Structure formats: C-alpha cells, structure tokens
Amino acid sequence: xQKYTYKAIDAExxxxxxxxxxxxxxxxxxLLHEQGLRCFDYSIVNQAKxxxxxxxxxxxLIAFSSQLSSMLRAGLDxxxxxxxxxxxxxxxxxxLRAVLANLFEQLQKGESLASSMAKMDNTFPAMxxxxxxxxxxxxxxxxxxxxxATYFEKEQKQKNQIKGAMSYPIxxxxxCFLVVIVMSVFVMPQMTKMMPEGTPxxxxxxxxxAIKDFIINQWYVxxxxxxxxxxxxxxxxxxxxxxxxxxxxxxxxxxxxxxxxMIYTSTFARSxxxxxxxxxxxxxxxSMGAEIITNKYVEMRIREAVVEIRxxxxxxxxxxxxxxxxxxxxxxxxxxxxxxxLDEILxxxxxxxxxxxxxxIKRLIGMISPAMMMVMAVVVxxxxxxxxxxxxxxxxxxx
Numbered sequence: 576x577q578k579y580t581y582k583a584i585d586a587e588x589x590x591x592x593x594x595x596x597x598x599x600x601x602x603x604x605x606l607l608h609e610q611g612l613r614c615f616d617y618s619i620v621n622q623a624k625x626x627x628x629x630x631x632x633x634x635x636l637i638a639f640s641s642q643l644s645s646m647l648r649a650g651l652d653x654x655x656x657x658x659x660x661x662x663x664x665x666x667x668x669x670x671l672r673a674v675l676a677n678l679f680e681q682l683q684k685g686e687s688l689a690s691s692m693a694k695m696d697n698t699f700p701a702m703x704x705x706x707x708x709x710x711x712x713x714x715x716x717x718x719x720x721x722x723x724a725t726y727f728e729k730e731q732k733q734k735n736q737i738k739g740a741m742s743y744p745i746x747x748x749x750x751c752f753l754v755v756i757v758m759s760v761f762v763m764p765q766m767t768k769m770m771p772e773g774t775p776x777x778x779x780x781x782x783x784x785a786i787k788d789f790i791i792n793q794w795y796v797x798x799x800x801x802x803x804x805x806x807x808x809x810x811x812x813x814x815x816x817x818x819x820x821x822x823x824x825x826x827x828x829x830x831x832x833x834x835x836x837m838i839y840t841s842t843f844a845r846s847x848x849x850x851x852x853x854x855x856x857x858x859x860x861x862s863m864g865a866e867i868i869t870n871k872y873v874e875m876r877i878r879e880a881v882v883e884i885r886x887x888x889x890x891x892x893x894x895x896x897x898x899x900x901x902x903x904x905x906x907x908x909x910x911x912x913x914x915x916x917l918d919e920i921l922x923x924x925x926x927x928x929x930x931x932x933x934x935x936i937k938r939l940i941g942m943i944s945p946a947m948m949m950v951m952a953v954v955v956x957x958x959x960x961x962x963x964x965x966x967x968x969x970x971x972x973x974x
Contacts, residue, residue, distance in 0.1 A: 583612035644720035759787040779961035822872030841932035848921035873899040
C-alpha cells in the first residue's frame with residue numbers, strides 16, 4: 576500500500592485536495608472515481624524524496640538502460656515502458672522502484688525523460704541525463720540507452736578489476752595486524768611466564784610486550800585513535816586542496832603512477848567517445864568526462880584544457896598539458912582532428928585504452944602482491960623472533 580496526495584475536481588467543478596492510501600495507481604484512480612473526483616495532479620508521499628536520496632547503483636543503471644531500450648525498440652511508448660518496468664521490478668529493490676515510480680509520474684504530467692531525471696538531484700549521472708536528452712532530440716533514445724548500457728557495463732568491469740586488485744593487499748594487511756595482536760596479547764604473556772625472574776628479554780620480545788601492555792592498559796586510546804581515523808580522514812580527503820594534492824601524488828609514484836595514468840586515460844577516452852558519438856557537443860563531452868574521473872587533480876587539469884580549447888587551442892594541444900594522460904591519446908586526437916573523423920578515432924582510441932587499462936591493472940596487481948608479501952614476511956618474521964628468542968634464552972639458562 577502507498578499513500579497518495581492529490582488534487583482533483585469534484586462534480587461541482589471545485590478543486591479539492593487530500594490524501595488517500597491505495598494499493599497502486601489504478602486502485603488509487605478507481606477510489607477517486609467512486610467518490611466522483613477527477614484527478615489532475617498527484618504524487619506518492621515520500622516517494623520523490625526516496626528517489627533522490629542517492630545515486631543509483633551501476634548494476635541498476637545497466638538493467639534499467641538495457642530493458643527500457645528493448646521495450647522502446649519493440650514499439651512500446653515511453654510511459655507504458657516505464658510502468659511495465661516498475662511492475663516487473665522486484666519489491667525488494669525499493670530504491671529502484673521508487674525511481675521508476677517517480678519517473679512514470681513525471682512522464683504522466685508531460686515531462687520529458689531527461690527533465691524528469693534532472694529533477695531527481697544526483698540519482699542519475701550528468702552524462703546519463705545529457706545522453707538521454709540528446710537521444711530525445713534526435714529521435715534515437717533507444718540507441719542512446721543501448722550505448723549507455725554498454726558504457727556502464729565496461730565501467731563496472733573496470734571497477735571490479737580494480738577492487739580485485741586492492742582486495743588482496745587489504746586482506747594481507749588485516750592478516751598481519753591480527754597476527755601481531757594475537758601473538759602479543761595471548762602468546763607472549765605465556766612465554767614470559769616461563770622465563771626465570773630477572774632474565775633480560777630480547778629486543779623483539781620487549782617490543783611485542785610493550786604493544787601488548789599498550790593495547791590492554793590503554794585500550795580506550797586505541798579505540799579513540801581508530802574512531803578519529805575513521806571519521807576525520809574521509810573529511811580531510813574531501814577538502815579540495817587535499818584531494819588535488821593526493822591526486823597529484825598518486826600519478827607521480829614511480830611505476831604505479833604510470834599504470835594509474837593508463838587507467839585514467841581509458842576511463843576518460845571511453846566516456847568522451849561515448850558522449851561525442853551520441854551528439855553531445857565536444858566541449859560539453861570533455862567537461863562531463865572530467866566529472867567521471869575520480870582523481871581531483873586529473874579533473875582539474877582536464878577543466879584547464881577546456882579553457883584552453885575555448886581560447887582557440889586545438890584539442891590535442893590542450894590535452895598535451897594534462898600530465899595524467901597517456902601520450903597516445905594526444906596523438907590519436909591530433910589524427911582525428913586533421914582527418915575530420917574525430918568520432919571514429921575516439922572510438923578506436925577508447926577500445927585501445929580499454930585493453931591497455933586491463934593490462935595495466937594486471938601489472939598493478941603483479942607489483943603490489945610481491946611488495947605486500949615482503950611486508951607480511953617482515954612482520955611475521957619479527958613476531959616469530961619475539962616468540963622464539965625467549966625460548967632459546969630459556970634453553971640456554973636451563974643448560
């Protein structure tokens with residue numbers, strides 16, 4: 576059941592307002608009709624608010640784009656397609672159902688799909704809305720939606736590759752941390768009890784015992800530090816100057832920085848090619864591509880390139896000043912400008928960098944994994960020294 580607010584006209588032609596609970600839109604209209612009311616405006620209470628709370632997940636965007644595109648190609652009108660999508664979406668997906676219901680409501684009022692999406696704050700990415708608007712203007716909205724589905728599938732694939740690359744070192748760090756805690760708090764005290772009183776402890780053992788004492792006696796300090804790190808670091812990272820500085824440092828790291836550049840170039844080339852191919856003006860496409868990059872330094876440099884292009888610089892020359900791009904992008908862009916086939920060149924460039932970014936992610940994993948194994952070996956080795964050395968000392972004393 577859903578709660579509706581409505582404006583309707585009664586039998587005497589007077590406007591009346593009210594609220595009503597109904598199972599669905601059809602039930603709501605039937606109930607109004609039974610009361611002799613003719614509805615001309617309504618909304619579902621809290622539904623519009625729920626639809627605007629946060630962006631849709633990438634998986635939901637892919638499913639929404641591909642399904643809506645298929646329905647439109649089959650000959651269904653936009654409003655009917657949206658209603659069918661709402662009815663076929665599982666009830667447990669409350670977020671997506673709220674978005675679909677809100678879009679259907681706006682379409683019923685005569686709004687376009689792009690304007691309906693724009694009214695929902697950050698539910699849909701800016702590039703998504705722009706491509707839908709372009710599709711509505713040229714009468715090829717189904718093609719735009721298919722392109723969007725393909726784009727977000729590739730983006731999700733790349734994100735999953737990066738998450739996979741980062742999950743392994745994170746697991747190793749957690750294991751190292753747990754090993755130190757368990758050995759320091761539970762194993763070391765038992766070992767030291769076996770030592771004769773007054774026997775000097777080896778340095779590794781003293782360090783582990785100091786860690787144990789600090790964790791047990793100053794646990795509230797550890798908890799406060801952890802809480803501060805969890806709450807303060809995300810806030811600090813959102814400060815523009817800090818975000819730009821850290822973004823710049825990432826691409827300056829030897830070896831890793833060059834691999835990150837390849838990933839950023841791939842993301843930007845794919846978004847630029849997709850936007851430009853669907854009729855978005857080039858400068859707007861470049862600006863939207865900047866928003867998709869998660870690195871604030873790279874985004875800043877791309878926006879500076881847009882300013883240079885507006886002043887009369889060529890695209891290739893402007894991109895040459897973006898130090899986070901692979902030089903191949905500038906070369907291919909120059910070829911596209913000179914040949915007059917920039918859209919085709921951009922698509923070819925995007926495909927090239929997609930393959931290269933996949934290889935870059937694999938190389939990144941290959942570099943991080945050995946480094947983390949070395950760190951783990953050092954930590955575990957130090958802990959074992961702290962445990963074994965007292966045992967050797969004990970054997971010598973007994974001997």
